[in-house]
Amino acid sequence: xxxxxxxxxxxxxxxxxxxxxxxxxxxxxxxxxxxxxxxxxxxxxxxxxxxxxxxxxxxxxxxxxxxxxxxxxxxxxxxxxxxxxxxxxxxxxxxxxxxxxxxxxxxxxxxxxxxxxxxxxxxxxxxxxxxxxxxxxxxxxxxxxxxxxxxxxxxxxxxxxxxxxxxxxxxxxxxxxxxxxxxxxxxxxxxxxxxxxxxxxxxxxxxxxxxxxxxxxxxxxxxxxxxxxxxxxxxxxxxxxxxxxxxxxxxxxxxxxxxxxxxxxxxxxxxxxxxxxxxxxxxxxxxxxxxxxxxxxxxxxxxxxxxxxxxxxxxxxxxxxxxxxxxxxxxxxxxxxxxxxxxxxxxxxxxxxxxxxxxxxxxxxxxxxxxxxxxxxxxxxxxxxxxxxxxxxxxxxxxxxxxxxxxxxxxxxxxxxxxxxxxxxxxxxxxxxxxxxxxxxxxxxxxxxxxxxxxxxxxxxxxxxxxxxxxxxxxxxxxxxxxxxxxxxxxxxxxxxxxxxxxxxxxxxxxxxxxxxxxxxxxxxxxxxxxxxxxxxxxxxxxxxxxxxxxxxxxxxxxxxxxxxxxxxxxxxxxxxxxxxxxxxxxxxxxxxxxxxxxxxxxxxxxxxxxxxxxxxxxxxxxxxxxxxxxxxxxxxxxxxxxxxxxxxxxxxxxxxxxxxxxxxxxxxxxxxxxxxxxxxxxxxxxxxxxxxxxxxxxxxxxxxxxxxxxxxxxxxxxxxxxxxxxxxxxxxxxxxxxxxxxxxxxxxxxxxxxxxxxxxxxxxxxxxxxxxxxxxxxxxx
Amino acid sequence: xxxxxxxxxxxxxxxxxxxxxxxxxxxxxxxxxxxxxxxxxxxxxxxxxxxxxxxxxxxxxxxxxxxxxxxxxxxxxxxxxxxxxxxxxxxxxxxxxxxxxxxxxxxxxxxxxxxxxxxxxxxxxxxxxxxxxxxxxxxxxxxxxxxxxxxxxxxxxxxx
Numbered sequence: 001x002x003x004x005x006x007x008x009x010x011x012x013x014x015x016x017x018x019x020x021x022x023x024x025x026x027x028x029x030x031x032x033x034x035x036x037x038x039x040x041x042x043x044x045x046x047x048x049x050x051x052x053x054x055x056x057x058x059x060x061x062x063x064x065x066x067x068x069x070x071x072x073x074x075x076x077x078x079x080x081x082x083x084x085x086x087x088x089x090x091x092x093x094x095x096x097x098x099x100x101x102x103x104x105x106x107x108x109x110x111x112x113x114x115x116x117x118x119x120x121x122x123x124x125x126x127x128x129x130x131x132x133x134x135x136x137x138x139x140x141x142x143x144x145x146x147x148x149x150x151x152x153x154x155x156x157x158x159x160x161x162x163x164x165x166x167x168x169x170x171x172x173x174x175x176x177x178x179x180x181x182x183x184x185x186x187x188x189x190x191x192x193x194x195x196x197x198x199x200x201x202x203x204x205x206x207x208x209x210x211x212x213x214x215x216x217x218x219x220x221x222x223x224x225x226x227x228x229x230x231x232x233x234x235x236x237x238x239x240x241x242x243x244x245x246x247x248x249x250x251x252x253x254x255x256x257x258x259x260x261x262x263x264x265x266x267x268x269x270x271x272x273x274x275x276x277x278x279x280x281x282x283x284x285x286x287x288x289x290x291x292x293x294x295x296x297x298x299x300x301x302x303x304x305x306x307x308x309x310x311x312x313x314x315x316x317x318x319x320x321x322x323x324x325x326x327x328x329x330x331x332x333x334x335x336x337x338x339x340x341x342x343x344x345x346x347x348x349x350x351x352x353x354x355x356x357x358x359x360x361x362x363x364x365x366x367x368x369x370x371x372x373x374x375x376x377x378x379x380x381x382x383x384x385x386x387x388x389x390x391x392x393x394x395x396x397x398x399x400x401x402x403x404x405x406x407x408x409x410x411x412x413x414x415x416x417x418x419x420x421x422x423x424x425x426x427x428x429x430x431x432x433x434x435x436x437x438x439x440x441x442x443x444x445x446x447x448x449x450x451x452x453x454x455x456x457x458x459x460x461x462x463x464x465x466x467x468x469x470x471x472x473x474x475x476x477x478x479x480x481x482x483x484x485x486x487x488x489x490x491x492x493x494x495x496x497x498x499x500x501x502x503x504x505x506x507x508x509x510x511x512x513x514x515x516x517x518x519x520x521x522x523x524x525x526x527x528x529x530x531x532x533x534x535x536x537x538x539x540x541x542x543x544x545x546x547x548x549x550x551x552x553x554x555x556x557x558x559x560x561x562x563x564x565x566x567x568x569x570x571x572x573x574x575x576x577x578x579x580x581x582x583x584x585x586x587x588x589x590x591x592x593x594x595x596x597x598x599x600x601x602x603x604x605x606x607x608x609x610x611x612x613x614x615x616x617x618x619x620x621x622x623x624x625x626x627x628x629x630x631x632x633x634x635x636x637x638x639x640x641x642x643x644x645x646x647x648x649x650x651x652x653x654x655x656x657x658x659x660x661x662x663x664x665x666x667x668x669x670x671x672x673x674x675x676x677x678x679x680x681x682x683x684x685x686x687x688x689x690x691x692x693x694x695x696x697x698x699x700x701x702x703x704x705x706x707x708x709x710x711x712x713x714x715x716x717x718x719x720x721x722x723x724x725x726x727x728x729x730x731x732x733x734x735x736x737x738x739x740x741x742x743x744x745x746x747x748x749x750x751x752x753x754x755x756x757x758x759x760x761x762x763x764x765x766x767x768x769x770x771x772x773x774x775x776x777x778x779x780x781x782x
Numbered sequence: 783x784x785x786x787x788x789x790x791x792x793x794x795x796x797x798x799x800x801x802x803x804x805x806x807x808x809x810x811x812x813x814x815x816x817x818x819x820x821x822x823x824x825x826x827x828x829x830x831x832x833x834x835x836x837x838x839x840x841x842x843x844x845x846x847x848x849x850x851x852x853x854x855x856x857x858x859x860x861x862x863x864x865x866x867x868x869x870x871x872x873x874x875x876x877x878x879x880x881x882x883x884x885x886x887x888x889x890x891x892x893x894x895x896x897x898x899x900x901x902x903x904x905x906x907x908x909x910x911x912x913x914x915x916x917x918x919x920x921x922x923x924x925x926x927x928x929x930x931x932x933x934x935x936x937x938x939x940x941x942x
Contacts, residue, residue, distance in 0.1 A: 005793040030881030031869040031888060033815020033855030040814040188916050190819050190827060190882040240817070241916050274820050356830060484880025484917040510882030660876040660922075667919025695914075703910045703920040720941060 008168050023506060024489045026238065026482070037240050038210040039271055047196075048077060050260050050270040051115040051124040054280060054290055058140035058349035058688030062104060062133060065114055070130040071387035075123035079131065080115045080260055080364045087226030090358055091251050092217070095155055095316035098352070100224050100255050105247050106135070107314035108351045108688050110280030112252070117268060118262050140349035142688045144311050146290045154316040159327060159342035159472060160616030162399035165292075167384050168303025168338030172294025174378055180291065180370045182346045182363045183763045184311075184682040185284035185356055185675070186692070189483075191240025193281065194271040197261035203231040205261060208369075211250035212242050212481050213521035218513045220251045221258040230511075232258070235594045237510040239483035243672070244355030246483075247521045248318050249281055268272065277365050277712035279693040283642055283682055284356035285310040285322055287363040293371050299379050303338040308366055310360075312345045313352040318359075324455045324613070326360035326384045326618055331399055333409040333449040334390040339399045353524035355523060357672060358735045361450060364588050365736055366763075367392040369446055373743060377758060383743075384445055392449065402443065402615040405721045409447050409531060412628050412650050412715070416445070420630055420648050429632065431524045433751040438637045441645065442747025444740035450733035451621030452525055452723065453609055459520040460606035460622070463529030466495065466538035468598040472570065472585030474501055477509045479519035480531040485731050486661040487527040493657055494532045500567025501584055525731035526659065529622075529723035530604055536724065538602025543567055545596050546587055553590060555584055595740040623721035625728050627651035629670065629737030631707070633678075633744035637752070637774060642678055642765030647707035652715040655726035659714065662727075666734040673738020678745060678765040699766075742763075749773050783848045787811060788857025794844055803847060804839030807854060815855035815885045818873045819914070826913030829886035830854050836893045836912075855885035858892065867933040868892055869928075875926035879917030887913050891927045899928070899934035 029035035053065075067079040082089055082101040091098040101112060114131055118124035141147050169175050197209040205225075212216045214234040222229045234254075239246060257270040272280070274411050287310050294303040307633060308326050311317035323343040330341045372390070376383035391409040398404060416422070429441045448727040453460050464478040476495050480487040488508040496503045509515065520530065554562035564573035573581035591598060611618035632646040656662045679699050683691045692698040722728050742765055749770065750760040761773035783794040787807070800804055807813045807830070816839050819827030831853040860866045868891060870909035871877070878884050887910070894909040895901070901909070906927050907920075915923065 027873055027878055027881070028865070030878050030884045031865065031872050032859070033813075033885040035881050036814065037817070037882065042812065189912075190825070190880065190916055191816070239880065241880045243916075274818075274822075484882075486879070664876045664879055664922055666920055667918050667921050671919040672916070694819045694822060696822065701913060701915060702914055703907050703923070706907075706920050710919075 021748045024492050036536040037191050038208050044267040047267045048117050049121045050115050050117045051128055052112040053128050057135055057137050058109050059138040060106050060135040063136055066132045071126040073127045075119040077119045085224055086675045087224045091220055105462040107350050109350040110351055115256050115260050117599055142687050143308050147348050152347045154312045154345040154347045155320050161340040163338030164729040165338045165340045165641030169294040173296045174292045178293045179475055180289050180367045182287045182366045183277045184286045187243045187245030189241030189245055192272045192277040195257045197268045198259040199265045200262055205229050205232050207234045207254050209234055209254040210239050212247045214511050214513050215519045217251055217254045220255050224255050225262050226482045227692045234513045235510050236481055242483040243357045247355040247523050249354045260743050274711040279690045282313050282321040282352040283311045283353040289367045290430040295375050299375055299389050300769050301336050301390050304336045304715045305340040307342040309344045313350045317350045317352040318355050324362035326364035329361040329364040332365045333447040335392050335396045335741050339397050343757050358732050399636045402619045408626050413447055416628050416630055416650050422618040440751045441634045442744045443632055445630045446740040447738045449731055450625045450706055451728045453622045455620050456525045457609045460609055462534035464535035464538050464598050464602040465515045468588055469540050470589045470592040472588050473505045475507050475513035476535055478531040478535050479516045481511050481522040490657045491532050491535050494536050494540045499543055501570055525729035532724040533604035534625055535604040539598040541600040549591055552642045572608050625733040631740040631744040633748055635748040640770035644707040646709040648711045650713045654719045654722045657727045661732045665730040669734035670737045673735040674741045677738050677742040681764050681766055710759045713760045785848055787852045799845040803842040803844055806844045813856050814845050814892050816847040817882055827883050827886045827923045829890050831889050871926040871930035875904050875922045877923040877926040895934040
């Protein structure tokens with residue numbers, strides 16, 4: 001094919017495409033209902049269905065499993081227990097305390113003890129009922145209090161400190177102590193846990209798993225089957241939501257499917273119903289934290305000591321890492337010279353609590369923010385004044401020694417104050433409350449400083465594989481998982497910009513462990529940073545290989561020397577003669593015919609990171625995300641019902657890769673945070689059974705719950721310390737603004753008696769909780 | 783028994799007539815656009831249109847809707863087969879994150895706009911109250927529906 005015959009893309013069309021805020025192809029598929037989630041792919045021939053027999057007891061010894069009746073049911077092809085595990089019966093990564101199927105002891109309700117495979121899901125369910133398991137019931141530990149009393153730990157307690165807290169307390173005008181609790185939260189990803197296991201030839205197996213950690217699923221499946229990782233391929237196209245709930249928690253279900261697939265050599269589908277998913281899987285860790293704070297008359301904090309007790313559930317899972325992040329966010333946005341933080345990862349008999357957006361930071365921050373509120377109350381000052389007084393300054397250091405750089409907590413709080421006309425707003429709210437007897441309003445404010453990077457330093461690496469095809473289109477595989485956060489859109493934009501191709505010509509492939517290996521979970525808000533940078537490196541490498549050829553071809557075509565070659569809008573041209581150009585397509589064809597490699601593997605590891613838990617010192621974060629939020633809530637004192645009247649969020653995105661995507665993340669994270677703080681309540685009965693296992697008993701925010709007036713300001717200023725292409729990670733930090741809703745509700749309740757008494761409002765501030773808090777104030781007065 | 787789905791007539795067996803519509807669509811017709819979210823008719827993820835009314839596919843049996851016109855997300859598009867302006871609005875306003883609730887959300891919005899082409903934001907909120915989304919803060923969904931309303935105001939119903 002002659003170069004001149006290649007059809008040229010018209011510049012006008014390209015310009016139009018650039019104007020419309022483009023979306024990657026998958027978004028178009030979503031809106032047409034054509035996008036395929038796990039188990040939406042056409043059914044493979046002879047697909048069979050797996051379901052699990054689970055423990056009905058929170059703590060018990062398995063005496064006998066009798067599956068003979070179940071095996072006789074027509075359509076049942078197998079029943080499997082721990083005896084059938086050919087490799088190691090272990091799912092724990094760092095702490096090995098989680099069997100795939102327990103041999104002796106079950107340690108939470110919903111823990112799988114046997115897997116049944118049948119021709120249809122209905123037969124499999126029926127067979128489950130026919131399996132009889134004989135248990136000796138043991139005493140469970142179901143509360144943080146009990147676990148603490150019994151010293152039931154998943155791992156040793158740990159912490160960090162800076163300065164001298166005892167000296168700090170001694171030098172303080174006031175010292176306050178107390179206990180702050182925060183609650184669990186159900187992920188409620190819309191797509192429940194699911195997997196398809198498809199046998200290949202020999203030892204090959206393909207796992208189409210709804211996981212944020214394909215490499216972990218691969219590792220665990222290989223471990224329990226006793227095969228090499230090379231034999232297991234994990235492929236993930238996209239997830240219907242995850243929020244941390246499919247980071248480590250997906251491993252169990254994938255390995256169960258892999259186990260039965262290994263034995264039966266049949267394609268297997270394992271999919272949890274909503275009720276099963278809610279009843280059997282772990283949640284956000286509830287924390288119970290005791291604190292002691294010392295401060296002066298002005299409200300400046302001199303010393304802060306806090307002990308976090310987290311309900312980790314039945315096995316370690318990610319509890320240690322989650323508590324590490326809580327510890328590293330204990331001081332939130334405040335400079336506290338003397339600080340001591342202790343974390344106690346408690347073991348109880350409920351489903352292993354796990355990663356959930358924010359990963360311990362929301363819990364840690366909730367404590368210090370509650371403490372700030374109490375300091376303000378003690379001094380009769382506005383909490384905002386205490387926040388501003390203690391806010392980190394530009395060059396302060398965190399308790400663990402990291403220099404903060406570009407810490408703009410105070411300017412952001414001042415901006416929020418100005419933007420909301422805070423003093424006037426506050427007066428309006430007070431005026432409203434003076435005139436309303438049964439409806440009260442309150443204001444809550446929370447600033448956020450959120451550290452970006454996995455606190456386990458080695459995880460901060462990304463990889464990608466980029467192919468430029470000879471028609472000028474581009475295929476990108478990267479280590480991230482698309483789960484609604486639009487990491488694919490961001491990576492596509494980054495590659496498109498780097499290679500100068502229109503976005504429509506970049507395809508983001510499924511995550512596949514054969515194309516990207518040893519990947520980190522898509523978590524800690526790092527997905528776009530580490531994988532976007534890796535993809536960018538790969539794209540740059542290919543473009544660099546094309547440059548010399550572009551010089552040659554341009555010179556041949558236009559007859560004079562080409563200098564600095566630029567790649568834009570599908571063209572390569574010399575910077576000094578932009579109208580004399582080659583299409584990327586003709587360049588790619590020529591490169592291919594000239595035997596130039598058009599594929600590249602890209603790699604990125606986040607620089608400068610190191611942290612030592614032995615000393616509690618180092619640089620755990622690549623940079624911080626700053627922001628603040630203000631919420632005005634209205635409380636109906638008769639029903640306890642809460643309405644959000646206003647929300648104003650100021651959030652630092654730096655040089656965003658996609659403004660629309662970031663806006664969506666800020667809004668969605670905030671509302672999910674509001675859900676945690678005021679709507680969503682996980683309830684267990686006295687035996688450890690989850691009573692909130694459907695949407696009839698567990699409420700997530702609906703469209704009517706969003707603030708009536710809602711503003712978001714994205715601070716896009718250039719930052720020296722930021723992520724990919726000068727942007728900042730956005731997935732988790734805005735979740736914390738939701739806490740402002742809690743403080744707004746509390747403020748509204750406390751207005752009843754003119755702010756003279758503190759209401760004992762517990763998270764989540766559901767109508768029941770609000771009514772109880774009102775009663776507690778009434779009782780105090782009585 | 784016969785069932786019309788996206789303009790195509792299907793002969794329904796006795797056994798199929800007892801199935802939930804969602805299961806029939808997904809497993810018999812391989813139309814996987816409608817998703818199962820909660821299974822109890824609360825989340826709106828399985829919404830489909832039955833004679834232009836929103837129905838929860840997980841709560842409706844096939845027999846109940848026999849001889850009616852079913853439209854699933856796969857059958858919803860502009861006259862020329864391209865993206866319907868409502869779908870384009872969802873894209874343009876960032877109303878989609880993981881995409882799982884999107885088909886139900888789009889169809890519910892469509893049924894609403896057919897009846898209320900001049901909605902206030904307040905009205906949109908109450909119309910979508912039966913469709914949950916765990917990713918977004920709903921704001922961009924409201925923006926999309928509000929923007930798409932212009933189309934419903936200007937195009938005759940027969941053309942929509």
